[in-house]
Amino acid sequence: MPLGPAFSVLRNRTAVVEELRRLLPKMEGARKAAPIPFGLPAIDRYLPQGGLPGGALHEIVPEQDTLAAAFGFVVALLAGFASVRTLFFVIPAYGLRRYGRLYGHGVSALGLDPNRLLLVETAQRQDTLWAIEEALHSRAPAAVVGVTDKLDLRLSQRLQHAATDAGLPLFLLRPAEILQSSAAATRWRVGELPAARDRFGLIARARWRLMLERCRNGRAGEWMVEYDHVAHRFSLAAALADPALPRDANQKSIQQAG
Amino acid sequence: MNEAAETAGLVPGVPLADARAKALDLQVRAIDAAIDNAALRRLALWATRYTPTASPWSAENGADGFFLDVEGAAHLFGGEEALLADLSARLQKNFGLPARIAIASTPGAAWALSRFHAARNFILPGGHEAEALSPLRIEALRLSPGTCTTLRRLGFKTIGALIDKPRAPFAARFPAELLRRLDQALGRLDEPLVPIVAPPVYHSLRYFLEPIITQEAVIALARRLMQTLTRVLMRDGAGARALRLSLYRLDGAVETVDVALTLPTRNVAHVARLLDLKLEAQSAMDDAGFGFEAIGLAITRAEPMPAKQAEFDIRHRPEFAGTSATLFGADFRRATPDNESIERCAALIDTLRQRLGPHSVRWFTPVASHIPERAEALLPVSTSNAATLKATAAAEPEQNPRPLLMLPRAEPTEVMALIPDGPPRRFRWRGETYEVTGAQGPERIASEWWRNSDGHRSIEPTRDYYLVEDAGGHRFWLYREGLYERETAAARWFVQGLFA
Numbered sequence: 230m231p232l233g234p235a236f237s238v239l240r241n242r243t244a245v246v247e248e249l250r251r252l253l254p255k256m257e258g259a260r261k262a263a264p265i266p267f268g269l270p271a272i273d274r275y276l277p278q279g280g281l282p283g284g285a286l287h288e289i290v291p292e293q294d295t296l297a298a299a300f301g302f303v304v305a306l307l308a309g310f311a312s313v314r315t316l317f318f319v320i321p322a323y324g325l326r327r328y329g330r331l332y333g334h335g336v337s338a339l340g341l342d343p344n345r346l347l348l349v350e351t352a353q354r355q356d357t358l359w360a361i362e363e364a365l366h367s368r369a370p371a372a373v374v375g376v377t378d379k380l381d382l383r384l385s386q387r388l389q390h391a392a393t394d395a396g397l398p399l400f401l402l403r404p405a406e407i408l409q410s411s412a413a414a415t416r417w418r419v420g421e422l423p424a425a426r427d428r429f430g431l432i433a434r435a436r437w438r439l440m441l442e443r444c445r446n447g448r449a450g451e452w453m454v455e456y457d458h459v460a461h462r463f464s465l466a467a468a469l470a471d472p473a474l475p476r477d478a479n480q481k482s483i484q485q486a487g
Numbered sequence: 488m489n490e491a492a493e494t495a496g497l498v499p500g501v502p503l504a505d506a507r508a509k510a511l512d513l514q515v516r517a518i519d520a521a522i523d524n525a526a527l528r529r530l531a532l533w534a535t536r537y538t539p540t541a542s543p544w545s546a547e548n549g550a551d552g553f554f555l556d557v558e559g560a561a562h563l564f565g566g567e568e569a570l571l572a573d574l575s576a577r578l579q580k581n582f583g584l585p586a587r588i589a590i591a592s593t594p595g596a597a598w599a600l601s602r603f604h605a606a607r608n609f610i611l612p613g614g615h616e617a618e619a620l621s622p623l624r625i626e627a628l629r630l631s632p633g634t635c636t637t638l639r640r641l642g643f644k645t646i647g648a649l650i651d652k653p654r655a656p657f658a659a660r661f662p663a664e665l666l667r668r669l670d671q672a673l674g675r676l677d678e679p680l681v682p683i684v685a686p687p688v689y690h691s692l693r694y695f696l697e698p699i700i701t702q703e704a705v706i707a708l709a710r711r712l713m714q715t716l717t718r719v720l721m722r723d724g725a726g727a728r729a730l731r732l733s734l735y736r737l738d739g740a741v742e743t744v745d746v747a748l749t750l751p752t753r754n755v756a757h758v759a760r761l762l763d764l765k766l767e768a769q770s771a772m773d774d775a776g777f778g779f780e781a782i783g784l785a786i787t788r789a790e791p792m793p794a795k796q797a798e799f800d801i802r803h804r805p806e807f808a809g810t811s812a813t814l815f816g817a818d819f820r821r822a823t824p825d826n827e828s829i830e831r832c833a834a835l836i837d838t839l840r841q842r843l844g845p846h847s848v849r850w851f852t853p854v855a856s857h858i859p860e861r862a863e864a865l866l867p868v869s870t871s872n873a874a875t876l877k878a879t880a881a882a883e884p885e886q887n888p889r890p891l892l893m894l895p896r897a898e899p900t901e902v903m904a905l906i907p908d909g910p911p912r913r914f915r916w917r918g919e920t921y922e923v924t925g926a927q928g929p930e931r932i933a934s935e936w937w938r939n940s941d942g943h944r945s946i947e948p949t950r951d952y953y954l955v956e957d958a959g960g961h962r963f964w965l966y967r968e969g970l971y972e973r974e975t976a977a978a979r980w981f982v983q984g985l986f987a
Contacts, residue, residue, distance in 0.1 A: 295961065297892050301987020304891065314828050317835075329892035329985055333851035333863045338889050339987060343851040347832075348865065349839055350847050363838055369831035421960035423924065431927055432888070432954060432962070435987050 250277055250446060262396035265310050269454065269463040272439075276415075277446040281306070284396040285414035286389040290403050290442075292420030296328040296376070298437050301339060302419045303374055303400045305435075305456045305463070308341040314371035317364045319349045321357050324376045328404070339435075340458040345371075358384060365391040365399060376402045385411035416443040425455045425466065434458075436466050490585060520550075527553065530582065531683045532741045535733065536781050537564070537574065539690050542680040548629060552586075552601070554594050554680050571608050581739045594680060595672030596620060599627035599646075616673050621647030628668040634661060646672075687731065687785030691715050698737050698778025702766055705734065705782065710759040712784035717753045726751025726792030732762055735781040744769060746841070749868065750833035751790040757834050764841035836868055857932050858947075859983065860893065887930050888954050890964045890984025897981035900965065907978070908971050910953050916982050921957040928953035929967075948974045954986065962986035 262283025266273050273279050281287060291299040307316055318331065333343035349364075351357045354377060361375045365388075373392075380388075380403065389412040392399040401413070408416075422436040434455040441450040453466040495510040507513050524543075531543040531553040540556035557570060564570040567590050578584045589600035591611040596619065600609050603623045611619050620627065623646050625638050638661075643649055649657070649669060658666055670676035691712040699705060709732055720726060728751050734742040746761045766772055836848050849865040856862045902911040910926035929951035948969035955963045964984035969975030 293959070293961070295985060297890075297962070297985040297987050301891055304987070315832050326895055329894045330865075332859075332890055332893040332984060333853065334859075334889040335891035335893070335984070335986070336851075339891060343863075346850060347836070347868065348849050348851075349843065350849065351843055356843055360839055360843065364835060367831050367835040367838070369828055369835045421962070423958075423960045424956060424962065426925075430925070432925070432956065435962075436960065437987075 262398070265306065265398060267306070267463050268309055268461075269465065271465055272450075272452060272454075272463070275441075275447070275450055276444065281398065282414045282445075283398055284393045285445075286385060286392050286399045286401060286412065288401050288403055288408075288411060288413040288416040288443075290408065290416060290418045292418055292438070294404065296324075296402060296404055298419045298421045298435075299402050299404075300331065301435055301456070302417070302437055302439070303402070304336055304339045304341050305458070305461075306400075307372055307374075308339060308458070309461045309463075310372065313345070315347055315369065316345050317347050317349060317370040317373045319351060319357055319360045319364065319373065319375040321351045321354065321376060324378075324404075325350070328376075338458060339456070340461045354379065358388070361388065361399065361401075362391050365395040365397055368395050368397065370397065372398045372400065374400045374402070376404070378404060379409075380411060381409050382411060385413055389413060413443065414445045415441060415447075418442055422453060422466070524550065527551070528683065529740070530584075533581075533735065533739045534574075535684065535741070536692065536694075536735045536783065537570065539684070539686045539785065540680060540682045541684075542682050545681075548598065549602075553683075554597070556680060556682075557590065567610050571610060575608055581737075591619075592616065593672055593674045594678045595629065595668060596674070598629060599623055599672060603627045617650055620672060621645060621650060625649070628665070628672060630664060630668060631662070634665055637661070638665075684731075685787060687787045688725075688789045689716050689719055689727075689786040690783065691785075692781060692783040694781045695779075698780050699782075700775045700778040702763070702772045705766065705772070705779070706759055706763050708782050709762050709784055710755055712782065713755045713758050716784065716786060717755055720753050720786075720789070720792075723789075724791055724793065725789040726753050727758070727786045727788070728790050729786070729788035730758060730762075731785045731787050733783040733785065734779045735783070736775070737777040737780050740776070742774075745787075746837075748833070749836045750830060751792040752834070753792065754834070757837070761837055761841050764838065768842060856935065858935060859889070859932070859952075860897075887952075888927070888964075888986070890962075891987040892985040894983060894985075897966070897983040900980050900982050902965070902967075902980040908951070908967075911955060911965060911980065914955075914965065914980065914982075916963075921955075921961065921963070923955050924958050925956045926953050927955075932966075952983075 262285075264276070264278040264280030264283050266280035289299045289303060320330070331346070331348065333346075336343045336346065347370075349360050351360055357375060357377050361373055364370055364373045380401065388399060388401070418440040420438040420440075422438050424432040424436050425434040427433040434457050436453065436455045439452045439454055441447075441452075443449070454463045455466045456463055492510060492513070495513075497506050497509060497513075501509075503515065527543045527550065531541040534541045534553060534555055538555050538557050538560040541553055542556075543553040544550050555574075557567070561567045561570045564573055571588055571590060575586055575588055578586045585607075587601045587607050589597045589604060589609045589611065591597040591600055592613040593616060596611060596616045599620055600611060600623075603626070604619075625643060625646055625648075626635055627646060630638075638649075646669075649665075650673070654666060667676060671678040693708060693712060699708070716727075728748050730746045730748075732744040732746070734744075736742065744762060744765050746758070746765055748761075752758065839848050846867040848868045850868055852864045852866045854862055854864050898916065900914050900916045902914040904911050910928060911923050913920060913922055915921075930953075931949060931951050933949045934947035950966040950968055951970075952964060952966045955965050957963075962985065963982055964986065965980060965982055967978045967980050969978045971978060
């Protein structure tokens with residue numbers, strides 16, 4: 230690796246660390262896929278690649294026993310992800326009965342064209358994981374979204390490899406009480422917040438609490454965001470953002486970044 | 488009747504008592520036409536190993552044999568004599584059937600010769616039908632018994648007596664079948680065969696010296712068959728939309744595996760993989776018996792498929808990544824990324840459907856309806872609507888709030904409201920109580936009266952929808968069913984959806 234010349238021009242320690250941050254993911258082979266930006270500088274600059282790594286496994290964990298906010302977060306992310314290719318949603322049948330099924334008009338209300346979605350319904354967990362892996366291997370979709378309750382380290386490594394090889398993002402929604410450790414690039418915990426209202430008191434924008442619990446080559450963080458489906462844009466929830474942002478050790482870096 | 492019975496001097500039509508007197512150890516079974524027919528069907532299916540067009544005889548042909556159209560297939564077995572010998576030997580060995588077989592240019596002549604010619608196996612060269620049929624009895628024409636009796640009484644004993652007679656008197660005095668059958672036997676009139684399975688567009692077959700048993704071997708051979716078919720498909724600019732793999736078991740049974748594709752394909756690897764998954768799902772290999780002696784791959788439906796270079800999967804191999812554009816010039820990149828991703832999508836859908844079932848992959852289709860649960864349908868991506876993979880019909884955007892998740896069916900809930908037709912203040916759902924901090928609505932959706940014009944169904948009550956938010960930020964879609972005092976005395980509440 231041509232590390233030598235890169236280092237020679239660097240003077241101070243922080244610059245070396247920054248450079249390493251930039252180089253390390255490339256050595257891991259994650260360079261093929263472009264990162265998925267939030268379009269929200271506060272979060273994008275916080276993430277090591279300036280967005281969610283494109284060819285990687287991302288876990289989305291709901292705060293409560295409902296998938297509405299988690300699905301909303303994924304749909305919102307994919308709506309902003311510029312591509313016309315198909316998106317595969319692999320959802321087990323038992324999950325549909327319990328959490329409800331995706332509603333096309335609701336998907337479109339969040340700014341994503343429901344015609345791009347293909348729903349794959351599976352009967353059992355093995356089928357779900359198999360379908361996810363098949364979808365990744367085929368490289369046909371722009372992204373794969375799956376719902377599964379249990380996932381151990383080995384399975385998550387396997388999915389992470391598949392996602393890296395394919396250069397496609399895989400979002401795994403995990404409505405689970407106990408989370409085993411996993412090889413995912415990031416883990417987000419998504420919770421619902423009272424929505425932003427317009428001046429007539431009507432619900433205008435959905436608000437979520439995003440907790441970045443794990444991030445490879447990065448740090449944990451927490452944000453309150455609102456999503457504007459008309460502009461396809463995330464923004465920090467103004468009234469609530471300030472008290473939630475500082476998180477002891479991260480405070481300084483966030484201020485730097487922001 | 489078997490051979491032993493024939494040597495004992497028995498013929499059909501003899502009373503049972505007489506037959507018993509002639510052969511003391513005679514075994515008698517009642518005729519079961521259904522079982523006979525099924526057995527004949529199985530036999531004809533087995534015979535598709537020789538040619539795709541096998542047609543079991545209907546009742547008017549005697550229902551005790553089948554036609555094979557060996558035109559263009561005989562040379563594969565080393566000529567008609569060799570095919571006949573092979574067929575005869577296999578029928579004897581596999582099924583214990585001492586068959587009478589004839590090859591002729593018309594089904595009628597073949598039928599007549601197989602029944603009434605002195606030789607057991609007989610091949611009639613084309614153009615000699617009249618001479619060959621002349622000495623045969625008139626029964627060889629497949630006429631109804633009544634017509635035969637009348638002809639006999641008039642002195643027409645052989646076909647030869649009929650051939651050169653003037654046609655007009657026969658046409659006037661006999662049913663139309665006489666001249667029709669005569670013409671069919673002599674090749675003056677066409678007799679279409681009804682094949683047992685739809686004849687495939689393309690067909691490829693392979694025989695083995697040793698029977699094969701394992702699934703890997705079957706797939707490896709199917710792959711080779713597909714390769715030979717691909718060449719023909721390329722020549723014709725066609726792709727396969729439906730395939731059938733036939734496994735001919737050593738004991739005569741035939742297993743078939745059908746595979747349908749979302750888009751026409753010539754991709755060998757893709758077809759092999761689909762067959763592999765389907766074999767697994769059907770567990771067709773569980774009952775291989777002593778193994779398979781032949782494998783046939785047929786394309787039952789083909790569609791035009793423009794020639795392009797996409798079959799070379801070279802671009803997806805890492806060692807060629809990046810170099811392909813310069814190696815093959817700009818021409819190589821003719822397939823737009825969009826088309827290519829559609830093809831890959833279709834391949835993926837095929838794969839998923841083989842294992843998860845034909846209805847497992849679905850997409851949203853908007854439906855013109857105001858009732859939310861009817862406003863869209865989840866339709867399986869089927870071969871018929873696959874073309875719309877390309878087209879994106881823009882759904883009419885809904886101005887009112889619509890939930891991201893819909894419950895499979897609206898769940899009843901207990902609601903406390905300040906006024907009977909006001910928004911909810913508190914509700915209980917799935918064992919938890921939610922305090923409502925903000926409610927938005929109502930959005931009134933009345934029943935679709937035009938649907939109920941038949942009078943069979945009762946009019947559905949009007950619904951008032953509320954978007955409701957609780958203190959924790961959960962957003963629900965609730966509705967009250969029925970208008971107070973007009974439609975109902977006690978309105979019921981339901982939770983129908985969840986907002987993000």
